[in-house]
Amino acid sequence: MRYDVVVRGTYVSNGLQKGDIGIQDGKIVELSGYRTLSADKVIEYNDEIIFPGFIDSHVHCYSNPNEGMNRATRAAAQGGITTIIDMPYDRPEPIDTVEKFNRKIEDINQNAVVDVALWGTVAKNKGVNQVQKMIDAGAIAFKLSTFETDPQRFPSIPDHQIIDIMKITSKNDILLAFHAENEDIITNLVNQYTSEGKVEAIYHHLSRPPESESSAVSSLLDLAYWNNAKLHLVHISHPHTVDMIEKMKKIYSINVTYETCYQYLTLDTDSLKKYGVIAKCNPALRRPSEVEQLNEQLQKGDIDFITSDHAPWVKDKTEKNIFKAPSGLTGLDIMIPVMFDYLVSKKGFNEQKFSELFSSNIAERFNLVDKGKIEEGYDADFTVINPNKPWKLEKAFYQSISNQSVFNGNTIGAQIIETIVRGKTVYHDKEVTFENKGKFIPGLKGGRLSEY
Numbered sequence: 309m310r311y312d313v314v315v316r317g318t319y320v321s322n323g324l325q326k327g328d329i330g331i332q333d334g335k336i337v338e339l340s341g342y343r344t345l346s347a348d349k350v351i352e353y354n355d356e357i358i359f360p361g362f363i364d365s366h367v368h369c370y371s372n373p374n375e376g377m378n379r380a381t382r383a384a385a386q387g388g389i390t391t392i393i394d395m396p397y398d399r400p401e402p403i404d405t406v407e408k409f410n411r412k413i414e415d416i417n418q419n420a421v422v423d424v425a426l427w428g429t430v431a432k433n434k435g436v437n438q439v440q441k442m443i444d445a446g447a448i449a450f451k452l453s454t455f456e457t458d459p460q461r462f463p464s465i466p467d468h469q470i471i472d473i474m475k476i477t478s479k480n481d482i483l484l485a486f487h488a489e490n491e492d493i494i495t496n497l498v499n500q501y502t503s504e505g506k507v508e509a510i511y512h513h514l515s516r517p518p519e520s521e522s523s524a525v526s527s528l529l530d531l532a533y534w535n536n537a538k539l540h541l542v543h544i545s546h547p548h549t550v551d552m553i554e555k556m557k558k559i560y561s562i563n564v565t566y567e568t569c570y571q572y573l574t575l576d577t578d579s580l581k582k583y584g585v586i587a588k589c590n591p592a593l594r595r596p597s598e599v600e601q602l603n604e605q606l607q608k609g610d611i612d613f614i615t616s617d618h619a620p621w622v623k624d625k626t627e628k629n630i631f632k633a634p635s636g637l638t639g640l641d642i643m644i645p646v647m648f649d650y651l652v653s654k655k656g657f658n659e660q661k662f663s664e665l666f667s668s669n670i671a672e673r674f675n676l677v678d679k680g681k682i683e684e685g686y687d688a689d690f691t692v693i694n695p696n697k698p699w700k701l702e703k704a705f706y707q708s709i710s711n712q713s714v715f716n717g718n719t720i721g722a723q724i725i726e727t728i729v730r731g732k733t734v735y736h737d738k739e740v741t742f743e744n745k746g747k748f749i750p751g752l753k754g755g756r757l758s759e760y
């Protein structure tokens with residue numbers, strides 16, 4: 309058989325393999341020996357490693373509307389990410405009705421460069437009836453917050469409403485995720501520090517102590533236990549919280565997964581002091597010893613996967629009051645090369661483990677049944693990395709509207725060489741090469757099985 313495309317070289321599939329990957333109509337049809345398959349187009353690599361396309365399940369395309377679907381997915385393509393799952397906290401209005409949800413699908417079909425699945429959310433004290441409608445329209449999961457970042461766009465949801473929503477998501481076997489921070493503790497500390505004129509960067513960290521994360525998480529674990537919810541906790545930042553989730557998960561058999569973000573493994577309070585608003589994210593960066601413990605937990609197999617929490621604010625660097633600056637870091641362009649350097653080159657993680665943390669574990673948890681692996685029947689999504697091709701990260705590199713990063717100026721050892729979505733190249737040789745061909749990936753309940 310002559311394939312549309314053959315990708316040839318060293319690829320990650322239960323360890324490192326060397327051979328040919330035969331692709332037809334965007335699907336992996338055959339894995340075969342080296343130089344055994346023929347095709348109209350052969351993509352061949354020698355020193356590079358071919359990974360299953362990476363997935364970032366925590367992206368905010370529209371918290372800053374100047375980013376938007378096209379820019380964010382261009383950043384993803386350049387950053388080696390072939391599927392994003394976009395968060396619902398859009399400006400000016402969050403995705404909390406089926407009408408808004410359907411409009412966003414249109415946006416994806418017109419403007420996305422890589423594949424996109426969508427989170428839904430729920431308005432405060434109303435709109436629970438929209439949950440089933442959004443599931444039927446293809447929402448892959450739902451996200452709520454226990455901390456009010458913005459009363460309209462990013463509200464905190466009271467416990468009685470969380471219970472109502474858990475009942476619907478668990479009935480549908482849909483993931484329900486939380487931004488878990490204790491609003492009472494944080495708001496009081498922020499008010500106290502502000503009234504005392506303590507507004508330097510480090511007070512962002514001090515206003516979000518470890519228990520502001522772990523107390524919110526323990527409550528959610530308990531609600532999930534009683535309501536049989538399929539729970540996911542985003543951006544877990546503190547080793548105590550990890551320890552508590554691991555223990556409660558085992559003791560009570562709770563169906564829970566959790567992620568951390570690349571910044572909680574690589575940055576700490578020293579970065580916050582040095583870079584100020586540029587290093588402001590929620591939860592706040594932790595102390596160096598806590599970051600070290602979080603890394604040890606990852607090493608021993610805790611933490612299900614890693615995301616970027618890409619929130620592309622353009623921040624006013626002259627802002628002296630840390631509490632007035634927006635929270636969130638840019639990430640899609642840089643997370644994979646930065647983390648390849650950090651985990652594989654520096655900490656000795658193997659390529660298989662790396663592909664689990666940034667692809668297959670995410671695909672499995674979200675039921676992205678066509679994604680996450682280089683195996684026959686899966687989508688032909690690949691990220692080609694040269695592990696040893698140093699380059700300097702400059703502001704001009706970014707596709708995202710936000711090019712403000714603590715990592716700017718660093719020399720990064722690994723480089724994304726090519727990104728391929730369903731058999732088509734979307735990034736190659738420092739250029740986004742294939743535009744507007746990303747696809748909406750509905751959740752299983754949204755009829756994906758019948759569609760294929």
Ligand SMILES: [Zn+2]
Binds near residue numbers: 366368395617619
């Ligand atoms: Zn987020």
